[in-house]
Amino acid sequence: MQFKTDVLRSNFPLWLSPMEDVTNPPFRRICKRFGADVLVTEFVPTDAIIRNVKTSLLKFQFSESERPLAIQIYGHLEDAMIEGAKMAAEAKPDFIDINWGCPVKKIANRGAGSGIFRNIPKMIRITEGIVKAVNLPVTVKTRLGWDENSKVIVDVAERLQDTGIMGLSIHGRTRCQLYTDEADWTLIGEVKNNPRMHIPIFGNGDVKTPERALEVKNKYGVDGILIGRATIGNPWIFSEIKHFFKTGEHLLPPSIDERVNVCREHLLACIEWKGESKAIGEMRKHYSTYFRAIPHFKPLRIELLQAKELDHILDLFEKIRMFNSAGADLQSVPM
Ligand SMILES: Cc1cc2nc3c(=O)[nH]c(=O)nc-3n(C[C@H](O)[C@H](O)[C@H](O)COP(=O)(O)O)c2cc1C
Incomplete structure (x- = not known):
């Protein structure tokens, strides 16, 4: 078995964005067949991992054909996050992805997911702890900040980079926006174009068409994109985007x-x-x-x-x- 981590620096990887109750192994394999370059598991709660909760451990499962694949973890307890990350690493994914972006009330209010924006030193500490504890590359998926008045991602991205993570995915909304309004890619572009940043930056939010994928690639210079909701019932979106990038034309829709x-x-x-x-x-x-x-x-x-x-x-x-x-x-x- 060989870890496939080069993908983070490859030519504009298309990620299947992690989605609970969607990105399970059957759907991941189908998306892979239609061109997804990076797969991520559904998020797995570290407090459940360390208690060996069967339904959570089951989410670690993947097949070799799914590589490169990340196991995504979330939580708010420092020790559990680090222990949980180590247990996830034992399943030998290609990398570990930390979820600092989930806006769901019961998760964010506890300080997990995007709730960590209320305690940025803790976000940095846990991320650093995980990077040191696991023998695998670590990436982070997050949002712009907590709310309209605290879009801190440009600064936070630098601090996350200093922890030793290998890549950063940013969804262009704040926690308080949940899924409302249009995703705002300007700050994602600012992170990417910050001369102090050297890790790959992946953009996320509302990419639904090949045209939009090309636009965010050219306009914001991101290193790749994550596609979430537009894949639901439409795993062909990956091949459509790749074909459009290559030829400027649309693939015929599937029969x-x-x-x-x-x-x-x-x-x-x-x-x-x-x-x-x-x-x-x-x-x-x-x-x-x-x-x-x-x-x-x-x-x-x-x-x-x-x-x-x-x-x-x-x-x-x-x-x-x-x-x-x-x-x-x-x-x-x-x-
Ligand atoms: C049903 C659903 C479940 C999600 N579950 C996760 C998750 O487990 N981990 C995560 O990082 N993001 C999760 N997300 C967020 C998506 O990965 C993505 O960031 C968001 O939908 C924005 O991208 P999109 O506009 O391409 O959908 C979820 C989104 C949806 C709609």
Whole structure:
């Protein structure tokens, strides 16, 4: 086994941005196939890791084909963060990513995720402790700051760099913005163009199209980007961006047959990964985008979202496929 850390300095890597209940191994593998260069696990709570909570340890699992891959950890307790990072490192990912960006109230209010912006010395101390404790590269994913009046990322980035991290990903929002407003990339660009910075800087927030990916690359000079929500039900986004970078043209969108095949594979692999009922629930957030190209999809979408049995869902997939091959109006597909 060889760690693949060169990717952080490679030619504009596209990251599958970590997302809880989305970036599990089945979805990561599919995104990899369509061109994702860096994969990250869902975030894993260090207080649960050190108590050997099974559901958290399960999130360490990945296959060799997923490399380069980071395990992402979060928490607010210094000792637990360092112990948890060491335990994550034992799973031998290519690097450890620290989440200093999660805005969720119950996490941030405890001082974990983006809550750490209220105690920057602690953020630096824990990050440094982890860098020293693990025998792997460490990266950080964070936001611009706590709120509009404390967008401290330019200064914080320098201090994080001094801890010895190998890369920094920045989501262009503050904690208080949660997911509202447009992501603001100007400060991400400022971090990147700060002459004192030498580690790779990865930008994140609202990249949904190849055009936008090219724009942030050229305008802000970032070393790569993380794509989150735009991958949901759309793992093809990575190949679309790469094709656009190379040719200036758009790839043909995937056919409905391909959409059905990939979505079916995704569902079945998720069931294998976490059991039928949980997988069926989690897959619901993907369907609207997997099948967005289908005219008059609404009645089928409602049925898909309500279906609880695997057989029923597979049946609906076949109806979608039939619609495609008939090339006809959905009304003519027996429901
Ligand atoms: C459902 C969901 C779950 C998320 N879980 C995580 C997570 O576990 N770790 C993390 O660093 N960010 C998490 N995020 C944030 C995303 O990685 C990303 O930073 C954010 O969505 C902005 O990027 P986007 O505009 O490309 O989606 C999550 C976002 C969503 C929508």
